[in-house]
Every structure is written in C-alpha cells, then in structure tokens.
Amino acid sequence: MSTNQKSTPGTKLTPAQVEWQEDTPVSVEFDDIYFNKAGGRAETEHVFLNANQLTPRWQQLRPRDHFCIAETGFGTGLNFLCARDLWLKTAPADAHLHFFSCEKYPLCRNDLQTALEHWPEFKVACDHLVAGWPPAAEGFYTLEFDGGRVTLTLALGDAANMLAAFDGTVDAWFLDGFAPSRNPDMWSEALFNEIANHSATGTTFGTFTAAGIVRRGLADSGFKVAKAAGFGQKRDMLTGSFEQIDKEITRPPWLVRPEPQDNARKAIVIGAGIAGASTAAALASRGWQVDVLERRAEAALEGSGNPQGALYLKLPKDPTRQGELHLQGLHYSGQLVRCLAEESPDTGQICGLLSLALTPQERKRQQQLLDADRYPAELVRPVDAEEASKIAALEMGAGGLYFPEGGWASPRLLCRQLLSHPLINCHFDTAVSSLTYNESQALWGINDKQFSAPVVVVCSASDTAKLEPLSFLPLKPIRGQTTQAPRPAKVNNLRTVVCGEGYISPPLYDQYCYGASFKVNDLSSEVRQEEQEHNHELLARAVPTLAENINLETASGRVAFRATSPDYMPIVGAVPDLAWTVDRFDRLRRDARWTFEPGMKHLPGLFVNAGHGSKGLLSCPISAQVIAALIEGSPLPVTRAVADAINPVRFTIKKLVKGTI
Template sequence: MSARPAFNQPQTLETAQLVWQEATPVAGAFDDVYFSRDQGPEETRYVFLEQNDLPQRWANWQQPRAFVVGETGFGTGLNLLVAMQVFLETAPQEARLHWISTELFPLNNDDLAQAHQHWPALAEFATSLQAQYPLPISGFHRLHLHPRITLDLLLGDAASNLAGLKGKVDAWCLDGFAPSKNPDMWTPELFAALARASHPQTTFATFTSAGLVKRGMETAGFKIEKVAGFGRKREMLRGHYPGPSHTQASAPWYELTSSQVPVKRVAVVGGGLSGLATAEALIRRGLKVDLYEAEQPGNGGSGNRQGVLYIKLAIDTTLASRFYLAGLEYSRRWLQRLDPYQKFWKFCGVLQLALDAKEASRQSRFLTKQQLPYDLVKPVDQAEASLLAGTPTAAGGLFYPRAGWVKPGDLCRYLAETLEGLEVHTQSPVESLKQQAQGWEVITSQGSQAYDTVILAAAQATQQLTPTQWLPTKAIRGQVSHLPLEPQSAQLPTTVVCAGGYVSPPLEGKLCFGASFNLRCDDPTLRLQDHQSNWEELTASLPDLNQQLASKQPNLAELEGRVAFRCTSPDYLPLVGPAPDPNSWEEDYAQLKSNALWTATVQAHNLPGLWLNLGQGSRGLASIPLASELLASQICGEPAPLEVELVEALHPGRFIIRNLKRSSAN
C-alpha cells in the first residue's frame, strides 16, 4: 500500500491524467472508465439511487435537517448531478440534500467541463458545479450548488478525509475504480471510517461485488447482500449499518449533545458580519431569525470602508493556517453567491512584501515547505510585484491572486436589508439573557422575547453578558486612514499591498490604508500618531507614492479615518460552537488539574441553546463566512464543513480545558 499524504498538510494534488476514447474519459493511472459510455446516468440511478432506495426515502423525508449522502470517488461528479435531478423531482419543497464526496485525483476544470457535455439534461447542475469547482488542494471544500443542495468535496485520501468527518451519513455510494485496479482506496481504514460516520439506519450500495470489499464492510459492521448488477455486471453489493453509533470527537468535552428542543425561534445578538453571516446560514436552512444590534448593522468592527480578504500562512502547517486557507476559499464562493455583481468586493489579489531580510527568509522557508498551487500563492520579485501592483513597490514577496478587498460595512447593511426571513432590531443592545426551561429570554430596553436558540456574535460586548463573562477575548484597537485623492494624482495601487500595514486600491476617491495595532488602548477617537504610523507603513511599501504626492503632501492632522476594535482570542482563532457551562466543565474535568493525561468519560455540559461566534480578529473576512457556516451546521445537526480537528480547534471550551491542564504543570 502506498503511503498516504499527511492528513494535516494541505498540498497540491495531482490532477487526473485522462485518455479520451471516443469522447469517454479513461483514467490513465487506473486504465478504467469514469462512467458507462452509453448509459452513465442510468447506471447511477440503478446502482446508487435505487439500491439505497433514495427516491422513496427522499419523497418521504420530513426531518428538518438535510438528508446526507456520502460518496467515494467523485470523478466527473456524475452521481451527484443525477442525484440533484432526482432529489429535486421527488423530495418535498422544504427538504435539503447534503452530498459528501472524496477524490484523490480531481479532474482539471477543462476535463470536467468536457465530460459534462455528455449529459445535456444535467447541464444546469453541471454549470453550477463548474463555476464553484475548487483548486486541487487537499482538504474539505464546501460548495452550495443549489438553494437546497450542498456539496462537501473532500480532496485527498478517502480514508483519511472520512476519518476527519464530523457528521453522520444516511446513505453511502461506494464508487471509485475497481478494487483490482485501485486497491489503495479499498482498505480496512476506509471501511472503519465509513462505519464511524454511519448511524443505525445508514445504507450503502456499490457497483463491485469483490470479496475484498465484502469482507471489509462486514468486518466494519455492515450487513451485506448481493443483488443483480447493472447491465453486463452480474452482481453488486448493498446493505446497511445496524450500529452501534460511534463518537467522532477526540474527547468527551468536544462531543455535541443532541438538542431535545426543535430549533424554531432563533435570535442572533450582534449586527456585524459575524451576526449577519450566521443569520444568512440559518435562513438558508429554512429558519427565521431575529437579529439584535446595539446601533446599526455594520457600525462596529465590521464597519470599515475597505477590509482586506487575505491570509498569511505559517511556514509550518498549523491549525490556524489550515482554517484560514479553507476560510479564504469559502469566503470567495460566499461573496460570489451573495453579490454576483461585485458591488461589495473585488478579487484584485494581495501582495505580501518582504521589506526586510527576516521576512524574506520567512517567505523563502514557507515556499520550500509548503506545496500549494501558484493559483493560490506564488513568489514574485520586485519587478513582478511592481507590475502587479500598478505602482513601484519597495520589494518582492508573495502574491495571493485569489485574495482582494471587501466593503464590510456596506455588505452588512445589504444583508440586513435583503435577507428574507430576517427581522432586524436596531438600537437594541441586549442587556441580559435569562435561561428558561427550554431556551433563553433575550432582554433589551425595548422589552424581552423568548427563543429556543440564541447565538452571541457581538464581539467584545459578549463579555458583558453573565453566561459569557468568563470568555478570554480581548479588544485590540485599530485605526485606518483615508486619504482624499484628486483625479490622476498619483500612480496608485491596483492590488492590495501588505507589509507592516496594508493599502487598498482607491475606492470612491479615497485611498484606504492602515491599520494600527494598539494593545491596551480604548481611545475611540482618531489619533495623529496612528495616522503618522499608517503613512510611514504606506510609504515604506510604495516609496514612489510619497514622491508623487510630495507636491500635495497630506496634512495628517486633517486626515479622515476610522477607529474600531478587533475582538481576538488568546490563540488568535475564533470561538465557534456551543457555549460551555464553565462551572460544570471545571467540576466535571477537575482531575485535569492534577493529571493532564486523565481520560474523561463525562460528556460536556453546555448551556442548552446558547452558541458563540466571535473572536474573528483582523482576518475576519477570511474566517467569518466559514465559521458561520460551521455554526449553522452544528445547530441544525448537519455535517461540519471542516475536519473534526479544526472544529475542535475553534470550540469555545478549549480555553477552559487548557487552563485546567496548565494547573497540573504548575
């Protein structure tokens, strides 16, 4: 068996090398076809949909959560495209489909589009898939292909990716090349991962009847039966998983308890991007949301004229790097879906300059260690950087062509005005929360309302509420500067340029640059010293700009700008997930104080119906949409869009556990 790629190392995957035989794609590495030359969709319907009884199960689906199908071997996406068509024909209007598929050798975009030409009846669904098809980077990629259909494309080794799945599957479609030609996929690790992600009603179907697959599935706990295969194939396998259901958490404090209260009445506290993105994700799942904002939407930390959608990846792969890489790609798809006309964003690229030897060394080591496509990040010298920026830069560096800028304040106001199913309560700061037998009472100066589910997304203000006073977040002041421009006043940047600070391309007659990073400062007013430091950072990156503006040197004391406070956590990852009951956690896991290796068995006591989405810091545009999608998935009992390791890295209770373990070291 060949060695699997490291699970926690995002890397560029080798795309499938196709041989086209009479317009039918054949995988060169496996000498096997992707689909039946004449009856591909019919084979999918018989083998995977009918043998899992999916049309009937979808027609009868009444649960509020999505129906979840898992697949090995995404290939051309044919099984998904056929399933989308059948699901929309058979399922109730409110039902949703969640498709999870693995692929180690993804097709490139051109081959994918060429393969899809075989099925004109599926063109609508194929076009949606092609438009969102991700870069060939290992990891989880969530795509919303239809208002009622979501795809999680897990690129990389099937067993490793499914072992990281946080969620349960209702039906498995075990595709992929024949075990005789692709034995590295059909392994005991894969069969165990399938069982781990199954529940007692899960079914499966596969085109093969190979003994290796039959024995492997039986060993993993599945009940098997042979049935007639499709076309010339004599036999195939189908079956079900009788149980038991397995935990998917690394420790009991990370296991979510199933809510006994249906999610019907939902409140979101906070009208910034975290609150509105959370509301959007919940509304997309059919819920109605009340949003409480102390002032107006987009007035707080999300209110800047231009924010930078960017990431800064570490030399060595870290949990933060993995999360923000996934977040950048999800944010791109999120923005394109919500604002297809680009009123509030532009993917102009981001340059990260290496202005000194230390940063140049860091970038060089990063490029040596990381295996990422140039479509995501590539090195550029000073001449290339200057060409990309549209103005001379002080150095070369790294260029992120898929990054850019966003107007977060305007985007917040747009979402608040246009999201159907959202009721916004402005000038309504939440004064307190009162726990009820089933849910929470949200109390403002305007009155109170009862909800079964409340999400706190009010940044640092969340600490003012009694259930969350323990949170270890802190506010970090930032000031941005706005320089008014005259027409053709200088050779201005056409991409975002970052070094110590950042400067965005001009927008509506102003150049936005900054931002200061002021610890232990709560001054909400503009300060000259911060305008000065912002200007120095700007001219260090773009020295010619200073000379071009010399005749019209700005009076920094008169510069416009904006002050906001970033809500950050001690490890600079957001807090996303259920709100722990801190007293219960400290009591239940007290033995960690004396023994950090103690094995706990008690499931965590969280505050029922209370959830958190905060601590997004300075990179919120690359984290908030994905964090909000994760939270909505958790609330609605659906598979997570991230590997379980990353889900746990964002869990708010991680700080309680760390503090208990630190006590054992002292």
C-alpha cells in the first residue's frame, strides 16, 4: 500500500518473509537484519532509549503522569520490550506509558516467538505479546501490560497511514524500520509530515540512520536535527527535538477532544454493567479513585446479567466504522478474557466461534465476504458442515465461517473481577435521580450532593438519557430473552460458540445459555413461553442433536434490555454543552460545508459510555480505554475515525444539518 491510499481496516496484510541466518531473523524482502547480531539490546538502548534521554526524563515524571512513545517499525518488538523494562525500573509506579508502533509487514506468530527467545530476561512480557499477537489485518490492536502501567497499540499497516489515523501527542520517537536504501517507500514526505503533526515542542527522536533523506525530511518538518555517534561499527546516527511550528487544523471543531481532567484523580461511574465495570477498571488501573453507583443489589443484574455472551463480530464486505470498532474490540476483549480467565476459568474462554450460514441470505452474504478476499485466515476462514461439526464436537446444521479468536464470557463474572480493583468502591442499591454541576466548586453532585466528584462517567444503558444533562441522547431499549437449560448427559459438550440466527456457548456450570429474542418497543420484563420456543427453534436449526436432547420444560428464561442508538454505534466520549453547541454551529442548518473557526465546549468532566447493543462484550472494554484516554488527555487506543464515529456530539450535528433541532 502506498502512503497516498486510504487505510482499509481489517484488510489482510502481507506477513514478513523471514530467513534465519545463524539463529538471527533477516527480512527476505528488504535483505536486512531485524536486530544487531553483535548486541541487539545494547543497540536499542543506544539508538532509542539513550538518544531520547528516557532515563532522566522518566525519573523526573510526577506520579500519575503519562508518556507516549511512537515507533515506525515494530519488527520483533525488541525496542518495546527494552522501553517497557526501563519504564518499570525508572518511572513512578502509577505513571502510564503508551507505546504506539506501526508495522506494515508483521511477523507470523511462530517467527515472533522464535525471535523473542533471544531475550529470556523479558519472558513474561514476551509470552504476553505472543499470546496477544493480532492477525495480519490492517488496524489498531491494543494490549495491556503490567496491570495497565504499559499500553501497547500495534498499528498494522503503512506507517504514514497509521499515524494519520492516530489521535495522540508523542513525547519520543523511535524511528526504526529497515534502512532507507532498502526500504525507501516508508521514509516519505507523508511520514515526516505525520511525525510533525503528532509532535509538540520538546518531542525528541532517535534513529539508527544518518541518511540525507531522513535528515532533510525531519528538518523540513520542524525538527532540530543533529548527528551523534552510531552504535558499534556504524559511524553516525541522528537525534534531535521538535521546535514548535504552526499547524493547520483541518478537523471539524466539534470533534476536538475535551480538556484533560487528570488533576483530581477522583471519578464517579454510574452503572455496574460491562460498560461501567470496564470504565471503572480502566481508570483505577491508571491510579484513579473510583466510586461506582449501581441501583441494583450487585453488579451486572440487568443488560449484562446473562450467564454467557458471545465474543462475536459480523465482518463487513467493505470497510465500515462499526466493523473497525468490533475488530479492535474483539482483539482487546479477547486478551482481557484470557487474562482474567487465568485467575478464574469460569470468566470465559477463547474457544473459537462458528457463524453458520443457515439461510439463503446469510449464505449469500458470507460468499460475498469470501469473494472480497479481504480478511486473513487467522481472523476468519470458511468451513463446511463436516469441518464445523468436528470443531464443535456436535453435528452442525450448516457450514459457515470460523473465527479462531472468538469465544464467550460470563458478563457477571467479568464485571465482578473488573470491579475488584482496590481503588474501586462500589455502592449498590444506589439509584441516581439527579446529576447537577456546581461551577464554583467544579464538582458534579449526584442525588443532591449525596456523592460528588469532578469527573462522572454515565454507563447506565438506556437510562443514561433519563439524566437531564444527557436527555438529548437518542438511546432506546430492545428486549431480549435468553434460555437457560441443563446440559444433557447423552450428547457431547459443545466445544465452541455457535452463532446463526441465534447463539449458544459451551456449557457453564452444567447449563447452556442460548437465544436470543429481539423485540423493539417492548418494555415487558415477563419471561414468555413463545420466546422460549423461538429460541429453541433457532437452536434446532443450528445444533439439531443438542436441541433434541434438551427438555424445554426444565429450562428457564431471562429477560434483559439492550440499549442501542439510531446508527447502532455506541455513544462514547465527552458530553457536549448542548445549548452552546447548537448556537455555535447553527450555520450548519443552511450550509453543511461551512468552515468554522476552532472552538468547542463540553460539559466539564462529564462523559458517557452507553448504547452498545448486543455487542457490548466487544465494544465496552475498548470504549472504556477510550474514555480513560479522553479524561487524561493521553493517546487513544482506537483510530481517530472510530473515535469520531462514537462521539456523542454526532447526533446534534446531524440534526443541525437536517434542520430538525
């Protein structure tokens, strides 16, 4: 992909072709080594850690500060591993490092694992990296290390394109990648422009090369560049820092991020479902004291209260923002479930997922997806009915698509684990009836000041819009009923999640959970026999043997309400000042293309994380990280386009353009 093409999230990439020479990986395409045979770690420390003066800079950080490193070639991950190791040794214990790294030709998992065996001192991090290694598909993939102290976002794709999609300010650059003489396409004007766009006064860089194209490109984009002694036999390298220059702002002002709210480090989260528990955990892992208010007697008793839910995404034939979010969310939630399941196996399992083609319409859709040939096999591949049955250990009603990284989670157990952080204090049986802002104290008061904090995140599904500052949000509940039935002893246990017209997961506590009905404009919480029978009919078409052996008379049902938005994207981000926004951007009623001067006003410290519908297990955890980053002013773990697509202000802007507000 050239740097002037648009990014196409999810599209399969060409994996790196590696030749092993004396136990050292060499790129076949670029005929260059991945790390120095004479001392790879020492070279990283010289070229990147020392050139960016990371040791003294990190020793001077204040508690709870955040720092961002961006890199132009992840390779084997050695630079990341060395930076993480230094961070843990020198930075304050509650400071946060975000490491953003681009890679157009990712190693396959086996080559990565073999390469990392060179560094046994990093074994814990290496094992975590290999376990969380994403498919070779373009996009952002975020992994958490060390209890949230270190975040790694792997941006797979062309470096200039990935940086253009990145929302964050970089403190130090690791300009790595193969030498300009071997990989000239990467070292482009577009890349240097994006490096400048994401730098601030004092941002530093280090790079192994002293080539003129790199020196001139950095100097022309605003860096003060100097030569320094190279590593080993290499005579020169480059280092330097950014000198502030005027940058042209091209984004609509209503999409500007809110002012950081990271001084008080005290927040209230309303709601203890997946959205609320994920948000509270994301903030707590960054050193925030969090009070969680929940109207029910314990966590996850409403929309997040089903015994099991599927980690499942429906991939689009052509790129969409929803597909991009769900792909990023599948990877992030999968790593979260794997991590929590190490402590409590009942939390969930990444056991794969079958999406069966049970109808002519679904067969056509899946065939179109396969014909587009966009996605790598490690993300999704076709299976016939025979192979699907072998994967599931039960006869399947059809073939379809297999997602190796799919699985299931117990929302209730997931929430309990997330809320067990020592900095989280849960207040159950606490309904929230009012939310008001005291400007003189810069505090939000809840229930006539029963609780107060400078930051509040509302995560209460469709009830979110019942609070006055958020009443403009178009959230609606959709009723869904699931069926729970004892595991029949006469047939094999299902070994993978199966989705078709409904879904079913492997048994948990000797119970199967399957369904679910989908009822719009129906607020009844009554369990209905006809919906139990409907769920069973869906199961019979997907897994006939299992349905034949389940006695529906011994089954129970559960009703929950999903909260959705008109565009079926979640609502995640800072809450705009509605009256100010309508007045400020009133010109959109007459001219949707009008260019406005910079300026946006949000309600200070108020955020929302809601509207996740039936895909909350995918979108809630990664959205919680978006919320934490917005509050602190740190880099986002998702692309800028996804952040814009879930921004709460979008509904107000659309109404202004249509003249309906």
